[in-house]
Amino acid sequence: MIFEKRTERIFLAIFFVIALCIPLFLEDNSFFVGKATTILILAVFVMSLDFLVGRVGLVTLGHALFYGLGGYLFVIVTPEYEAVNFWIYAMYIMGISALVALVVGVVVLRTSGIYFIMITLAISQMAYYFFFDSLEFGGNDGLFIFMKPETSIFGLNFLNLDNPTHFYYLSLLAVLVTLLAIKIILRSRFGRIVEASRLNPERTEALGYNIFAFRLISYIIGSTLAAYAGLLFALQYGYVNPQFMTWEMSGTALVMSILGGMGTIYGAILGTITYEGLQYFFEHMSEDWMLFMGGAIILMVLLLRKGLAGYLEKLLEK
Amino acid sequence: MANDIILETESLSKHWGGIKALNDISLQFQDKQLHGVVGPNGAGKSTLLNMLCGTLKPTSGCIFHKGDQIEGMKPWKFVRRGIGRSFQKTNIYADVTCLENCAVAAQRRFTGSFNLFASRHANKLVREAAEKALCQVGLDSRIHTVAAEISYGEQRQLELAMVLATDPCILLLDEPMAGMGHEESQRIIELLNELKQTYSIVLVEHDMDAIFELSDQLTVLDNGTHLITGTVDEVRNEPRVKEAYLGKEDEEEAA
């Protein structure tokens, strides 16, 4: 069983049942289906961050770099007026993102601790300004996606990305696949050494493991998943711009992951939903929603030290 | 067989700024022997051990393992050559079970650690090796206990079990008996007596009775320099040792 905790199983069961049904109830409300889709995509992004920060021990403040990269790469590698195959191009984009993550990872993993936070931030800021200042990539306006890709597999085509409900289910699938992938990796032999490197890097090295290699591979995995989330987000809204890559984006994802319960993975889903829900609520309550959001974050850090997942586990695990 | 040199240092030195933590040490460690290293505090024992296992880079000098020069290599490459070390300060994975602690140590020997899919629990060889190491040090009853919850002495035993689980040919042990009760210490002494039939062991230890009992060769360091290496009797009868080492010890006790 890769889901070890009872709380985890209960939460995921409830989440997937509700998530599967949402479009059935909201068929005629495409705004809410769209909003729910965005939350699912963000959940993929936040899970990939939760994996890196909570499980590998790499506190990055530049994860949004890969989120934006996924979107930009799609526009860059696809022909402008042609509906390409989604699955094939998703593979390409994840492959290129993995290569970028390899190069970036070799650089950033030379540092550790606070310097790692800073250098990841710097690299994502660099990428932000690269796209922001470049005319070829549309500067601050970014780039538009004119043709949504088609999604046939072996000639079978059962998904239409222009249909919000179909896109919703594609995003839900992404959540499921990401969740399973991360959980399987964490349980694996690789995951054992990754866990050991986080708990005690010095000892792990003294037991004969090249922890740099384990961290680098983990970094590539987390970054590639983030790129996939960014690709979905760009496809949903039909554009990509430098705002995808801001450090605020990375910071918000960190907040979501901590709100949910750092390192629990399923907590990332919980945190994303809660954060987005709170924001929606505050936005409708008051123009100054940031004040309430900021207050909520401060309270959460002070009071909820293990996040929502930690709180639930206290209630449900005996 | 007495001339089977497995590990050797040549003019090994470590300087911190102007302080010579270790100066011009040339030692030979022989296969299937227990080589004790003693000396007063600050003599450079831990520095020596840290260089022998690769975590500390020497300022100058060389280390040879089976004839290969190894002093510039990464620490994890030392382990792959069969040089395992234990830490003076307990250095374990406190949040996981004793079995998992040793499984991390053992896994590298049997399976690809870069396998992203296979469950970590699936390999029987890893589990058996981890259990065997735990039994060797006498932690049979603690296999499934979380490491943070066992006693300090038991954590010292676990520390040793983790090194054994890497299946080294050379064991570098930094005060393995520090903080253990008498009974536990006796068990470790017995174990080391047994282990030196198959491994070569470099033992840094404060317990003089234990080290006199166990050592085939004994090296005395004082203030970063090499005083003498010889059999236990040779060392005991060396006046410089009494003067430099035992003399100081008396002073400390008197004070």
Add this chain to the structure above:
Amino acid sequence: MSTELFFVQLINGLQYGLLLFLIASGLTLVFGVMGILNLAHGSMYMVGAYLVWYFVAVTGSFTVSAILSAVIALGLGIVIERVLIQRLYNRNHLDQVLLTIGMIFVFNSLQSILWGNDPYGVAVPDALSGSVPFTDNSSYPVYRIFAAFICIAIAAALYFVVSKTRLGMLIRAGESNREMVEALGVNIKSLYTIVFAIGVMLAAVSGIIAAPMRSIVPGMGESVLITCFVVVVIGGMGSIKGAFVGALLVGVISTFAAVLMPTMSNMIIYIFMILVLLVKPQGLFAK
């Protein structure tokens, strides 16, 4: 580039660098002494600029407004430390990052509630409004020269306090050893409060000095924050000397980059920082 232009840009760069140092010094001081990573440091810079704008509009005097604003910032620093930061001393950097992100939200929101989202400007005080002729056909504003001297004076004062006074001795001791300071019979809590409040005040004073030179806009804190991170990381986290060198380097490099390669100017300092970290992973003046 003509020699004349070169020197004008060099002075611009140094002047910008000195201002950066003033902001970054507070950040690095708080990190070095207390181990706290304060992402809301840029918000304090913003608070300083808005406060001085507000008081100038009310009182009409820049000097009075500057003093009032600095005192309020000091008080704000004490309150924030006592109410929030104090609870974080034994937490990891992640919690600090989060809490201070929450503070950024709150400060940005308060700014928008109190003063709206229009850009503002503060007039240069009359006494400092002229220009000094530089060559035959160029001149340099007096206020910028004044600002540079204020920054140098504060840097010198900071150097004096840290290296020569009892408070400075405690600060240096606190950096290396918390228990030792307590063994000296000093209440470490008060020391931390003082240091944090000084850090906040340094950021606010930077905002006050910058107010007549730059426009006062929402989000001004965040953009300066990230630049300050680059400064302190290049210099070595916690090192005031490092922050000084890092700030001047960043100031000069980014000023010249803006002239020589405008499309890449924003990226240059990040590239520079990455190069520094590749050579020295702990910054230039790491401890």
